[in-house]
Amino acid sequence: MTATTLTPRPKRKVEKIYYAFLxxxxxxxxxxxxxxAIIGIFFSFTNSIGFGDWDFVGLINYVALFSDPAVLASYxxxxxxxxxxVVLVNVLAFLLAxxxxxxxxxxxxxxxxxxIPMVISGIIIAYVxxxxxxxxxxxxxxxxxxxxxxxxxxxxxxxxxxxxxLVTTWQAIPGTLLIYIxxxxxxxxxxxxxxxLDGAGKFAQLVRITLPLVAGYIVINxxxxxxxxxxxxxxxxxxxxxxxxxxxxxxPMTIVTGFTGGDYAYQMANAAMFFIIVVAISLLQLxxxxxxxxx
Amino acid sequence: MPRRRSAKILAPLLGVLMLxxxxxxxxxxxxxxxxxxxxxxxxxxxxxxxxxxxYNAANDDVEIVLDSSSNxxxxxxxxxxxxxxxxxxxxxxxxxMERGALSDLSDMPEAGRILPEVQDLVTQYASYPGRxxxxxxxxxxxxxxxxxxxxxxxxxxxxxxxxxxxxxxEKLKAAGITPFYGTFKDPWTAAxxxxxxxxxxxxxxxxxxxxxxxxxxxxxxDSPASFQKDFKEPVSRMKQLIDNYTNxxxxxxxxxxxxxxxxxxxxxxxxxxxxxxxxxxxTAPSLELGTFPLPMTENPEDLEVxxxxxxxxxxxxxxxxxxxxxxxxxxLFRQDVMxxxxxxxxxxxxxxxxxxxxxxxxxxxxxxxxxxxxYQGPSKAIPLTIPTENYIQGIALGGDATQALSxxxxxxxxxxxxx
Numbered sequence: 001m002t003a004t005t006l007t008p009r010p011k012r013k014v015e016k017i018y019y020a021f022l023x024x025x026x027x028x029x030x031x032x033x034x035x036x037a038i039i040g041i042f043f044s045f046t047n048s049i050g051f052g053d054w055d056f057v058g059l060i061n062y063v064a065l066f067s068d069p070a071v072l073a074s075y076x077x078x079x080x081x082x083x084x085x086v087v088l089v090n091v092l093a094f095l096l097a098x099x100x101x102x103x104x105x106x107x108x109x110x111x112x113x114x115x116i117p118m119v120i121s122g123i124i125i126a127y128v129x130x131x132x133x134x135x136x137x138x139x140x141x142x143x144x145x146x147x148x149x150x151x152x153x154x155x156x157x158x159x160x161x162x163x164x165x166l167v168t169t170w171q172a173i174p175g176t177l178l179i180y181i182x183x184x185x186x187x188x189x190x191x192x193x194x195x196x197l198d199g200a201g202k203f204a205q206l207v208r209i210t211l212p213l214v215a216g217y218i219v220i221n222x223x224x225x226x227x228x229x230x231x232x233x234x235x236x237x238x239x240x241x242x243x244x245x246x247x248x249x250x251x252p253m254t255i256v257t258g259f260t261g262g263d264y265a266y267q268m269a270n271a272a273m274f275f276i277i278v279v280a281i282s283l284l285q286l287x288x289x290x291x292x293x294x295x
Numbered sequence: 296m297p298r299r300r301s302a303k304i305l306a307p308l309l310g311v312l313m314l315x316x317x318x319x320x321x322x323x324x325x326x327x328x329x330x331x332x333x334x335x336x337x338x339x340x341x342x343x344x345x346x347x348x349x350y351n352a353a354n355d356d357v358e359i360v361l362d363s364s365s366n367x368x369x370x371x372x373x374x375x376x377x378x379x380x381x382x383x384x385x386x387x388x389x390x391x392m393e394r395g396a397l398s399d400l401s402d403m404p405e406a407g408r409i410l411p412e413v414q415d416l417v418t419q420y421a422s423y424p425g426r427x428x429x430x431x432x433x434x435x436x437x438x439x440x441x442x443x444x445x446x447x448x449x450x451x452x453x454x455x456x457x458x459x460x461x462x463x464x465e466k467l468k469a470a471g472i473t474p475f476y477g478t479f480k481d482p483w484t485a486a487x488x489x490x491x492x493x494x495x496x497x498x499x500x501x502x503x504x505x506x507x508x509x510x511x512x513x514x515x516x517d518s519p520a521s522f523q524k525d526f527k528e529p530v531s532r533m534k535q536l537i538d539n540y541t542n543x544x545x546x547x548x549x550x551x552x553x554x555x556x557x558x559x560x561x562x563x564x565x566x567x568x569x570x571x572x573x574x575x576x577x578t579a580p581s582l583e584l585g586t587f588p589l590p591m592t593e594n595p596e597d598l599e600v601x602x603x604x605x606x607x608x609x610x611x612x613x614x615x616x617x618x619x620x621x622x623x624x625x626x627l628f629r630q631d632v633m634x635x636x637x638x639x640x641x642x643x644x645x646x647x648x649x650x651x652x653x654x655x656x657x658x659x660x661x662x663x664x665x666x667x668x669x670y671q672g673p674s675k676a677i678p679l680t681i682p683t684e685n686y687i688q689g690i691a692l693g694g695d696a697t698q699a700l701s702x703x704x705x706x707x708x709x710x711x712x713x714x
Contacts, residue, residue: 047714051371052394057713064713070682070706134480134547152547155480155692243482244546245689245699246682260368261679262390266713 037275044269049262061269070246071270074254077161081250082229085165089172090221094214096173097180098206111181118174126238129167130154133239157247160240164248168235172228176221183217184210223285230278327358330619333370333377334363336606338573342639343381350626357619371396376611379620381432381627384604386678388429389420397428397609398617405430405628408646412667416604419501419671430624432606432633433642436586436660436669437568438492443583445472445563453587453659455595457532464540467563476562477537477545477691478553482684485691486674488566491601493533494526496591500670511711514704522707523700526673529591530696537691546692558582568601569641572656586659600660602669605642681706 044061048054065071100111117125134152141149153159187210195205211218233252236242242249242257251274258267334343340363347359362377370376371391382388391397400406406427417429441453449470454460464474478484494500506520514521542548542562550567551574557565558578565571566589575582588598608627610620626632634650637643641657643664644650652661663669677683686699 049390049394050368051374052391052396054394060713064709068706068709069702134549138544138547151544152480155546157689157692157694241482242682243685243688244479244692245694246685247689249682249685257682258680260366262368262387263678263680263710264372266680 040268041272043265044272046265048265050259050264054265057265061266062273064266065269065273070249071254073246074249074251077248078230078232078250081161081165081168081232081248082226085168085172085229086222086225088165088169089176089225090218092169093173093176093221094180094218097177097184098210100177101181101184114177115174117171120171122171122234123238125171126167126235129163129170130239133163154240155244157244160244160248164232164236164239167239168229168232171235172225176225179217179221180214183214187213219288223281223288227278227281227285230281327356328616328619330357330359330379330616330623331362331377332359332620332623333365333367333380333382334361335382336640337363338570339606339636339640342636346627346632350623357622359623371611371613374613376613378610378614378616379624380609380611381606382609384417384420384429384431384607385675386420388607388609389417390678391611392423392426392428392609393421395423396612397423397426398612398614399426399428400430400608400610400621400624401427403430403621403625405625408628408648410645410647413604413645416602416671417607419504420676428609430608430628431604431645432608432627433604433637433640434602434645434664435569435605435641436643436657436664437487437601437603438586438588438660440557440565440567440571440656441585441587442557442560442563443585445560449563451563453585454590455587455598456590456593458593460590464536468540473542473562474540475536475542475564475566476548476553476557477541478548478550479545479688479691480547480549480552482688484550484553484567486684486687487568487672489533489537489691490530490674490687491672492566492589493529493536493591494673495599495601495670496589496597497529497532498525498673500673500676503673504676507707512708514708514711516701516704518704521700522703523697526700527697530690530700532591534690534696554578569657572641584656586657588660588663598663599668599670600663601672602643602664603672603675604645605640677703677707678710681710 043054045056045058046054047057047060096114100107100114104110133154138150138152141147141151148159154163191209191213192205195209200208231252232250233256236248236250236253240248242253251270255267255271255274258270332343332347334340340361344361347361351358365377367376367380367382368387376396409431413431413434414427416434417431445451445467446453449466449472451463451466452459454463467474477489503520503525507514510518510520516523537545542556548556550571553565553567554571554574555578556562557571558575560579560582569586572584575584588600590598608624610617610624614620628646630646630648633644633646637649637652638654641652641654643652643657651665652658674683674687681703683703686703690696690699
């Protein structure tokens with residue numbers, strides 16, 4: 001900052017109109033995101049329930065947080081869920097993208113079909129699947145005599161997370177798919193022609209040419225996806241509401257239910273911790289993607 | 296300097312923003328005074344909408360506006376709560392009172408009409424020194440709902456002891472009838488019926504939580520009171536009833552499924568509150584139903600029903616229309632208005648002059664209510680931030696009860712540490 005003011009150089013004239021673009025969003029962002037976040041962190045050092053009388057309690061909320069098995073379990077669930085989902089979403093979306101960029105019939109209509117889940121709200125998807133898991137699937141299971149399927153998997157503490165993963169995957173594939181299709185279309189055709197002349201089979205082309213050339217897109221999809229899945233909320237609310245028991249409570253769910261349950265300060269501490277972790281992941285993401293782009 | 300300039304632009308913008316909020320705060324003087332009335336009970340909205348229409352028509356200087364959707368916690372947080380609340384009274388409401396957010400109503404004549412044992416229910420959760428901030432409006436009594444026809448066909452009398460209940464269940468099972476319909480997909484149903492009736496039938500709920508609140512951070516495996524010790528017996532009885540006498544697919548059924556199945560006569564008993572009657576009547580309007588407290592001991596003297604303050608009125612300290620709100624509160628508490636409400640919603644009156652309940656579906660609990668043999672749901676005395684209903688659902692679905700109860704103890708102690 002000081003360096004630039006000291007060295008005299010021709011003043012670059014900035015169009016005033018840019019400030020007009022910048023200021024409203026800056027004001028809104030500060031008022032609705034930055035300021036509440038700072039207030040929230042401030043209250044995480046108190047015993048406030050959001051209003052009324054309160055006292056400073058120092059770090060007690062944080063101490064309680066680290067010894068709370070429910071909070072720990074929600075972190076384990078959320079990170080495990082995000083990791084599994086991100087792998088599943090990317091493998092499936094990539095394979096679909098390869099298929100949908102190949103020379104096949106009805107390519108455009110098929111693409112439209114696969115993108116449909118993107119335009120439906122998460123909570124509606126969750127309620128529809130909730131019905132399928134609780135009623136349709138068990139009936140199929142009973143008819144077919146498959147024991148483990150004849151009861152709703154959402155009612156089984158060991159299996160409920162699979163339901164959440166499947167539905168989230170179904171919902172997240174379109175966005176990932178679109179990015180992969182864009183990436184695949186960006187690969188010039190002559191690379192494949194050259195590979196054909198050299199006698200490389202389709203599989204070798206996929207592994208040796210396609211994969212390395214879309215590597216940047218894979219990194220973006222994996223990191224963006226992981227960050228999004230950490231925020232899992234609406235699908236879980238509609239499917240299991242964190243249950244059975246507390247088997248599928250994500251971190252955001254714990255924060256919201258605690259907050260509405262009058263545990264404001266404590267969940268602000270939880271949110272502050274979660275914020276730090278997500279920032280760390282985002283920084284890591286920036287670092288890795290920067291490295292990739294240099295390749 | 297870009298920084299200086301941005302400040303110049305920001306200042307008027309902020310000014311405009313503040314002006315905007317300032318303007319919206321004061322409305323024009325000659326319009327009727329607006330009183331925002333928050334109501335939590337969806338089933339009661341049509342009833343109160345009519346009532347408000349009448350009241351507004353008769354009073355030119357005031358306009359009551361019904362609000363049933365805004366977030367209460369956020370309203371208090373912003374310093375903009377409703378002017379009058381008529382809500383379910385629970386731990387969260389108690390918290391509003393405990394922190395002094397609700398105004399004192401003890402000088403109102405209505406406060407003197409409330410039955411003392413019902414007003415006690417309020418203070419079981421919390422109190423604020425020198426204030427009566429919450430006036431109970433309607434009490435819901437809940438116990439076992441039973442299908443009178445099935446009971447008659449099988450020659451079963453209403454059980455008054457634990458052994459009689461087991462015998463009745465065995466008899467039903469032998470006849471191929473599911474004794475209880477379980478809906479454990481919805482965690483609250485496991486807590487409201489199964490957990491509360493079994494625990495409340497055996498433990499003195501108010502005394503237990505008094506001890507637990509005094510112990511606070513000391514609650515644990517060796518403390519004089521604890522969930523794992525005091526609730527062990529009733530919860531194991533709950534598990535036994537669930538394992539042996541509920542429908543096989545209870546884990547994947549929810550509250551809506553339960554109402555439908557029970558209305559169709561798919562089970563003889565159903566652990567739900569009076570709110571389910573309206574839903575059951577949609578399918579089977581003429582089905583004869585009755586209620587009885589769940590027997591947990593061998594002594595019929597121990598029988599008690601579960602109650603909750605379904606609606607309670609309060610006026611926030613932050614309200615700018617206290618006088619108008621008080622006037623409307625007095626209207627709501629008029630004897631005829633209250634009686635009409637309770638008769639329509641199958642509630643029990645909270646005042647000394649209230650008409651007794653007459654609907655045959657809830658008269659099975661009247662003697663217990665009038666004798667003061669009732670308790671507030673033990674699952675409701677635990678702050679919402681502890682996922683009690685989820686733990687109970689876990690137990691109902693076959694989880695380890697001992698472990699779940701000791702988790703509750705640990706959560707309780709941790710919460711006490713930071714409150």
